[in-house]
Amino acid sequence: MEKYDVLIVGSGHGGAQTAIGLRKQGFHGSIGLLDRSRALPYERPPLSKEYLSGEKTFERILIRPEKFWRDRDVHLLGGSNVSSLDPLVKTISCGNGQEYAYEQLVWSAGGDAKRLICDGSDLRGVHTVRSKEDVDALIDDMKAGTERCTIIGGGYIGLEAAAVFRKLGHEVVLVEAFNRVLSRVTGPEVSRFIQNEHVSREVKIHLESGVRCIEGDGGLLTGVVLETGEVIQTDIVLVGIGIEPCIDALAKAGAETANGVVVDEYCQTTLPGVYAIGDCAAHINPFADGQRIRLESVQNANDMASVVASVICGNFEPYHATPWFWSDQYDLKIQTVGLSAGYDDSVTRGDPSNRSFSIVYLKNGKVVALDCVNSMKDYVQGRRLVETGLVAAREDLADTSRQLKELL
Ligand SMILES: Cc1cc2nc3c(=O)[nH]c(=O)nc-3n(C[C@H](O)[C@H](O)[C@H](O)COP(=O)(O)OP(=O)(O)OC[C@H]3O[C@@H](n4cnc5c(N)ncnc54)[C@H](O)[C@@H]3O)c2cc1C
Structure with a gap:
């Protein structure tokens, strides 16, 4: 049975970024990057945008070209659907009968479309x-x-x-x-x-x-x-009605779950030596009032991957990333920073009829999130407002003659 020092299940954003992060931090052990798909690791956002429209070929949405993985000795194990895991002997089994042993396992299996x-x-x-x-x-x-x-x-x-x-x-x-x-x-x-x-x-x-x-x-x-x-x-x-996190094998192996796999601030599950990241990881998020949530975004998958890569390399830096998200529709770029769930007030900055504006969301007077439509400056500057939980007057937030950074 092949054994890897770090075996990563799921070669999407979180899994690929974990392997990249490990090598960047000088990890010399063996890395297996396993996926049920045989495709090279690729970006998912273009699937409903430029790949669907035909503007980008598959080669252009690869996270890295094949040579990158070869050069860094990351073993791509495509066509392997993990069906079970034994956390005591540290092995996983795949639907095709293949088994692998691991020292540390990173579960980044995302979700299936509902x-x-x-x-x-x-x-x-x-x-x-x-x-x-x-x-x-x-x-x-x-x-x-x-x-x-x-x-x-x-x-x-x-x-x-x-x-x-x-x-x-x-x-x-x-x-x-x-x-x-x-x-x-x-x-x-x-x-x-x-x-x-x-x-x-x-x-x-x-x-x-x-x-x-x-x-x-x-x-x-x-x-x-x-x-x-x-x-x-x-x-x-x-x-397009959402996803179900892919966590069956972990749940069957006894990992604690709560609409996802429960992880701590270092992305560790309740199974020893098993981490979970990305869309399937239910974590306590400081930007959600300390509630346990799952975030479905590239940013979250990448940031959690960096946390796990660091932890495996011995640097225990907890996950504390500012959530952000983007969407492209027609000529609109919609960018969100922070989490607006539970907001109790909002301020409109700019005029939606000009097709460039932002909504600032407040909770107990503090800025908790911004939705920015064709408004890159507000998005970039608004991040600090969210991170500091700025308390600002509504009229100041609405005043487009002032830049948001001036309010800090
Ligand atoms: C169409 C689309 C558009 C999106 N647009 C945006 C956007 O504009 N901005 C944004 O921030 N986010 C966007 N997202 C969300 C973003 O892509 C995800 O949040 C991100 O991919 C999560 O990364 P992940 O590593 O957790 O999971 P994924 O990237 O989904 O990777 C999971 C991988 O695990 C594999 N897998 C699952 N189960 C098993 C198993 N049992 N055995 C082996 N392999 C398994 C899957 O095949 C998959 O390759 C979009 C998602 C989709 C689908």
Whole structure:
């Protein structure tokens, strides 16, 4: 059985960055970077943006070229789906029968796209977007004369895909269960703005709409039936309703879980020698009032990877990264810093009708987050406001004649 000093499960953002960080910090031990996919480690954000639109090839979204891994003696172990783990003897088993032993294990397996649970959800033409393979299948279907696309879920992935589909000339209908898009991640003003941007580009949006089932004919989908009975005729369905963290093997091995794998500030799970990072890691976050949360962002995966690489190299620096996130839709760059959940007041900086503005979110008078739309300066300067928990007057925050950094 092959043994690695550090075995990393999942070669996405967190896993790849752990291997990079270890070598950067001078770690000389053996590293295995294992994934159920056979593809080289790649970036996920372009999957709903430039890769889906065809503007970037797969080579252009690789985290590093193949040679990089070879030169640093990082063993890529593709095509291995980890199904179980024995924390006592420190081994993992894969669906293909392969077993590996480890000294330290880093679990960075991300999440699987949630699927619709209704009749017809497995018909041909129903897609999710989590992996390259998912998007390749979607692009293949779109080549076959697709005109009408229906997106289920008005989160970032659904909205980014809507923007790409419109750019490619498809008709787009978007179905959202709540009364506004992006309800999970932003305030009503940004939701309204984004919704209007899509509507102005002829995306038809159904809010507060549940899906009853997907209709098909001969195994191929033909329409989406809403709870109201209304039928949306469509050629393709893209389901973007969130992820389920991939933690089965850890949970079965006895790791504590809570909507993810429970980790401490050093990303250590409750299993000895096993770390968890990225989308699947449920951690206590100082920017969420000390609540245990999961963050689904490249920044979080990369920052947690740096923490684990340091800890393995003997430097115990706790995770304390400022959360940030971005989304590209049409010519809009939306950047978020901090976490707005639980805010009790907000201030608009700039005029949304100019398509460049920011919303500053406050909690007990302190700045906790900013959503910045085409407003890079506010995003960059707002970070310090969030990090210091600045208390500022509403009129000062709203005054665009002053830069945010002047308020510090
Ligand atoms: C379409 C899309 C667009 C996004 N856009 C943005 C964006 O604009 N900005 C942003 O900050 N974030 C964005 N994200 C989120 C971001 O990509 C994730 O937060 C990030 O990839 C998390 O990194 P990770 O290492 O935790 O998981 P991942 O990058 O998902 O990597 C997990 C890896 O583990 C593998 N795996 C899972 N289970 C097993 C197993 N049992 N055995 C072996 N391998 C396994 C998977 O194949 C996968 O390669 C986007 C995500 C998607 C899907």
